[in-house]
Amino acid sequence: xxxxxxxxxxxxxxxxxxSCGAFLEVSYDYSRVDIGKWKNRERGVWRYKELLPDVxxxxxxxxxxxxxxxxxxxxxxxxxxxxxxxTRNPTGSFRDRLATVGVSYGLPYAxxxxxxxxxxxxxxxxxxYAARANKEAFVVVPKKVDKGKLIQMIAFGAKIIRYGESxxxxxxxxxxxxxxxxxxxxxxxxxxxxxxxxxxxxxxxWEEINPTHVIVPTGSGxxxxxxxxxxxxxxxxxxxxxxxKLIAVQTExxxxxxxxxxxxxxxxxxxxxxxxxxxxxxxxxxxxxxVRESGGTAVAVSEDELDFGERALAKExxxxxxxxxxxxPALVKLHENGYFEKGDRVALVVTGSGLKSYYVxxxxxxxxxxxxLEILKLLREKPMYGYEIWENLEKPMKYQxxxxxxxxxxxxxxxxxxxxxxxxVYYKLTEKGERLLENFED
Amino acid sequence: xxxxxxxxxxxxxxxxxxSCGAFLEVSYDYSRVDIGKWKNRERGVWRYKELLPDVxxxxxxxxxxxxxxxxxxxxxxxxxxxxxxxTRNPTGSFRDRLATVGVSYGLPYAxxxxxxxxxxxxxxxxxxYAARANKEAFVVVPKKVDKGKLIQMIAFGAKIIRYGESxxxxxxxxxxxxxxxxxxxxxxxxxxxxxxxxxxxxxxxWEEINPTHVIVPTGSGxxxxxxxxxxxxxxxxxxxxxxxKLIAVQTExxxxxxxxxxxxxxxxxxxxxxxxxxxxxxxxxxxxxxVRESGGTAVAVSEDELDFGERALAKExxxxxxxxxxxxPALVKLHENGYFEKGDRVALVVTGSGLKSYYVxxxxxxxxxxxxLEILKLLREKPMYGYEIWENLEKPMKYQxxxxxxxxxxxxxxxxxxxxxxxxVYYKLTEKGERLLENFED
Numbered sequence: 116x117x118x119x120x121x122x123x124x125x126x127x128x129x130x131x132x133x134s135c136g137a138f139l140e141v142s143y144d145y146s147r148v149d150i151g152k153w154k155n156r157e158r159g160v161w162r163y164k165e166l167l168p169d170v171x172x173x174x175x176x177x178x179x180x181x182x183x184x185x186x187x188x189x190x191x192x193x194x195x196x197x198x199x200x201x202t203r204n205p206t207g208s209f210r211d212r213l214a215t216v217g218v219s220y221g222l223p224y225a226x227x228x229x230x231x232x233x234x235x236x237x238x239x240x241x242x243x244y245a246a247r248a249n250k251e252a253f254v255v256v257p258k259k260v261d262k263g264k265l266i267q268m269i270a271f272g273a274k275i276i277r278y279g280e281s282x283x284x285x286x287x288x289x290x291x292x293x294x295x296x297x298x299x300x301x302x303x304x305x306x307x308x309x310x311x312x313x314x315x316x317x318x319x320x321w322e323e324i325n326p327t328h329v330i331v332p333t334g335s336g337x338x339x340x341x342x343x344x345x346x347x348x349x350x351x352x353x354x355x356x357x358x359x360k361l362i363a364v365q366t367e368x369x370x371x372x373x374x375x376x377x378x379x380x381x382x383x384x385x386x387x388x389x390x391x392x393x394x395x396x397x398x399x400x401x402x403x404x405x406v407r408e409s410g411g412t413a414v415a416v417s418e419d420e421l422d423f424g425e426r427a428l429a430k431e432x433x434x435x436x437x438x439x440x441x442x443x444p445a446l447v448k449l450h451e452n453g454y455f456e457k458g459d460r461v462a463l464v465v466t467g468s469g470l471k472s473y474y475v476x477x478x479x480x481x482x483x484x485x486x487x488l489e490i491l492k493l494l495r496e497k498p499m500y501g502y503e504i505w506e507n508l509e510k511p512m513k514y515q516x517x518x519x520x521x522x523x524x525x526x527x528x529x530x531x532x533x534x535x536x537x538x539x540v541y542y543k544l545t546e547k548g549e550r551l552l553e554n555f556e557d
Numbered sequence: 558x559x560x561x562x563x564x565x566x567x568x569x570x571x572x573x574x575x576s577c578g579a580f581l582e583v584s585y586d587y588s589r590v591d592i593g594k595w596k597n598r599e600r601g602v603w604r605y606k607e608l609l610p611d612v613x614x615x616x617x618x619x620x621x622x623x624x625x626x627x628x629x630x631x632x633x634x635x636x637x638x639x640x641x642x643x644t645r646n647p648t649g650s651f652r653d654r655l656a657t658v659g660v661s662y663g664l665p666y667a668x669x670x671x672x673x674x675x676x677x678x679x680x681x682x683x684x685x686y687a688a689r690a691n692k693e694a695f696v697v698v699p700k701k702v703d704k705g706k707l708i709q710m711i712a713f714g715a716k717i718i719r720y721g722e723s724x725x726x727x728x729x730x731x732x733x734x735x736x737x738x739x740x741x742x743x744x745x746x747x748x749x750x751x752x753x754x755x756x757x758x759x760x761x762x763w764e765e766i767n768p769t770h771v772i773v774p775t776g777s778g779x780x781x782x783x784x785x786x787x788x789x790x791x792x793x794x795x796x797x798x799x800x801x802k803l804i805a806v807q808t809e810x811x812x813x814x815x816x817x818x819x820x821x822x823x824x825x826x827x828x829x830x831x832x833x834x835x836x837x838x839x840x841x842x843x844x845x846x847x848v849r850e851s852g853g854t855a856v857a858v859s860e861d862e863l864d865f866g867e868r869a870l871a872k873e874x875x876x877x878x879x880x881x882x883x884x885x886p887a888l889v890k891l892h893e894n895g896y897f898e899k900g901d902r903v904a905l906v907v908t909g910s911g912l913k914s915y916y917v918x919x920x921x922x923x924x925x926x927x928x929x930l931e932i933l934k935l936l937r938e939k940p941m942y943g944y945e946i947w948e949n950l951e952k953p954m955k956y957q958x959x960x961x962x963x964x965x966x967x968x969x970x971x972x973x974x975x976x977x978x979x980x981x982v983y984y985k986l987t988e989k990g991e992r993l994l995e996n997f998e999d
Contacts, residue, residue, distance in 0.1 A: 158600075177624035177642075184618060189687075200619075203645055205874065207912065247629075247874035253969065263705075263912050270867070270876050270911055274965065278993060291989070295970040344889065425712070432618045432647065432689035434712050469712055470649065470705050470912040500855045523716060526669065527695065528737045547733070551720060 138401060139428050140325045141311055145351045160212050160315045166348055168309050170219040174248045176205035178215050179315050180436035183323045186431055192450050197324055198433055209338065214240035215265055216312030217301030218248055221357055223301035225250055232289035232302045234282040234390050235264030235466050241301060255285040261389050263471030283395050303337040304397035305350060310341045315346025326462040330442045333363040333372055334391040336402030343405030348456035360411040363402055363444040366391055367415045370401050376413035388421055390438030390467065420444035435471035437525045475528045486520050491529065491544060491552050498533035498541040569698035573749050580843060583610060583753055585795045602654050602757045608790055609753050612661040616690045618647035620657050621757050625765045628873050630800055634892050637902045648681045648709055649910035651780060658754030659743030660690055667692050667741035673720055674744045675730035676724040676832050677706030678909050683743060684713035694845035695740055697727040705913035725837050745779040746839035752783045759787025768904040772884045773968045775805040775814055776833040777842030787887050802853040805844055806887040808833055809857045814844050818855035830863055832880030832909065862886035863961030876911035928962050933971065933994050934988060942985040
């Protein structure tokens with residue numbers, strides 16, 4: 116690794132900045148890269164090995180090469196939109212691209228094990244790859260971590276150290292623990308090597324659709340910077356003429372990068388998109404450079420819009436974590452502002468699986484167990500008509516919604532017309548409805 | 558679809574058996590299949606379209622084409638073992654292969670929506686594919702369902718009907734609801750069409766390693782039968798000379814298929830491998846045929862062995878649900894009985910993701926929060942030596958394990974030597990240890 120400013124070279128455990136203060140970057144001899152070789156290789160991160168660090172042994176779970184799915188929402192908006200489904204990586208997030216390179220590269224220096232500071236996904240990834248490499252993994256995570264990610268770390272046998280409020284505090288602590296105990300640190304803020312893995316997402320997008328825009332959920336800033344670096348390398352090799360416009364998305368609650376790009380006041384408060392809860396992102400300058408040099412922009416979305424984003428992605432058939440769901444409201448906002456032109460090819464980077472961040476209690480209210488069950492119970496007492504059912508429900512809701520539930524219960528064969536009085540239709544339980552109810556109650 | 562016995566043809570909503578009583582199977586004109594075309598197509602279920610039902614529109618989330626990962630455990634055992642990682646499908650299980658074919662085929666008949674009876678994975682899959690197809694999904698699931706799967710159904714907006722103790726009871730209910738309400742039923746026990754999707758796993762395994770053995774977690778029996786059908790088609794086309802030996806695995810608690818194959822007494826009790834909790838599998842005969850005609854065998858594993866299996870897979874870097882983890886103890890048992898020969902290529906089918914079936918409470922005891930925290934608390938009171946720490950721990954455990962924890966805490970820089978008395982090393986908290994402890998407690 117070489118400092119792009121002063122030329123100083125670094126090996127092994129690599130700091131993110133040169134001692135001269137400038138950012139470090141891994142560079143290659145781009146004139147010698149023959150990308151014609153790529154298409155004969157298996158899909159995945161290591162397909163692009165000419166542009167990855169040399170390693171003696173590859174620790175891989177066949178990460179990368181994730182599917183690109185055409186988004187229905189694009190048809191509604193009149194532009195071409197594609198979902199880059201990073202939930203399909205081995206541990207369900209884009210961080211597996213980081214871990215395969217970080218662990219493979221660090222293996223000779225990791226006799227005592229690996230360490231990472233993370234809000235969850237990178238920790239789950241390291242846990243898996245270290246297990247695969249027969250090495251110990253230490254992970255430093257903040258007190259609030261998505262449960263699915265925590266479960267993965269535990270399942271993969273990582274030593275979990277919970278430290279601090281947000282990931283910002285974990286980063287320095289991991290660096291100290293790494294120094295004191297000879298652990299190889301793959302935290303992207305402490306070691307740029309893993310970003311070489313992350314950048315392969317750009318190569319894949321280029322091979323797939325050569326996008327005009329890429330919308331990227333942005334927490335620490337390492338992901339958007341990695342993608343930028345990947346496209347810039349394609350530019351240096353001469354296979355693209357332009358870097359796609361990169362769009363950084365954060366939540367209104369925590370938007371240090373977006374605020375600086377847009378020149379607005381940003382907050383640094385808690386967001387339920389835990390992966391984007393980074394108050395003082397070390398890679399902020401890199402992320403801003405990625406946006407500016409690509410001619411892109413930035414968007415902040417509200418906490419409520421996270422739910423909208425998640426539902427909209429679910430309609431596409433993709434279950435994403437809140438931190439990824441930001442891409443949808445960002446897309447819609449930009450579209451409403453006339454940002455896109457016909458013919459644009461917009462890639463949405465969906466970074467992590469919804470299975471990692473679910474809140475069971477919060478979601479169960481959507482299940483059939485709720486209002487529908489209550490309606491069935493009411494009708495067991497006596498036949499009622501729609502308005503009467505609505506009046507008797509414990510939970511206040513719109514009549515229209517209750518009517519919809521009644522129609523669905525009827526379609527399911529669980530209730531049926533008992534009799535009519537004037538224009539009022541009285542409903543009663545069918546035999547099946549009764550059986551269902553009994554079944555719920557024992 | 559045609560009955561293989563009496564020749565009667567069926568269309569649209571297809572029963573699993575012909576009115577003559579024999580099993581139905583979808584068949585093709587194998588003499589006209591040119592498998593040379595496959596290798597130029599994208600990986601995934603629809604790569605094999607000559608051997609799939611004709612559909613007007615494909616509803617796909619790019620399922621199948623899952624990675625095959627070399628298993629380290631094979632090196633220990635001296636045989637070639639590979640993990641077919643079906644957790645890498647869109648919703649994290651092999652059932653996405655079923656849903657893509659079931660939903661694409663059923664689309665013209667599903668104006669009122671789709672339905673499936675399922676212990677969880679097929680329901681989560683249908684929910685995703687129906688959402689993608691802009692159709693309603695009704696899912697009938699038993700009262701005990703893995704939480705992650707339930708969350709997926711909810712996220713994808715399915716109407717959830719919880720019914721009965723195990724999936725056996727759901728199947729008939731789904732059939733009734735389908736008939737009454739004009740819902741297209743993709744339950745494999747009610748409609749064989751989806752098995753055409755599942756069989757593509759066999760085609761992939763053949764392209765990848767042409768295995769000698771395939772070890773398959775077996776609940777309803779549809780999966781092992783699908784794999785069998787896939788290989789038998791390759792035999793009919795003439796590209797393989799022999800079907801690999803198929804090995805059905807169930808749990809000792811619920812083993813109707815395995816018991817019949819081995820001619821032993823089987824139980825039909827609850828198992829924490831919920832996907833294998835099928836008491837009276839409709840596809841039992843098909844599963845038994847798959848095992849017998851392939852020359853394979855069957856294995857039952859205990860509930861404790863599920864934990865062993867899950868841990869062993871985690872060491873490979875794969876986090877699987879209990880229902881999938883059965884493949885590891887099955888492999889080990891067969892190996893110990895001298896079942897395999899050098900040079901055998903054994904594929905383990907890992908059907909679903911561990912993120913779908915975790916029990917948070919059960920797992921959290923493995924976290925650092927446990928013994929290590931207790932040791933830190935003890936040392937905050939006064940310096941102690943190893944044996945003294947061991948005596949003061951609330952939880953009874955082996956001294957060797959406590960010693961290991963002490964060494965790890967020392968390696969983490971959380972405790973250090975305070976002083977020595979004779980050969981006894983007294984430990985105390987470091988500043989970092991104190992900070993960590995404070996952090997845990999507020």
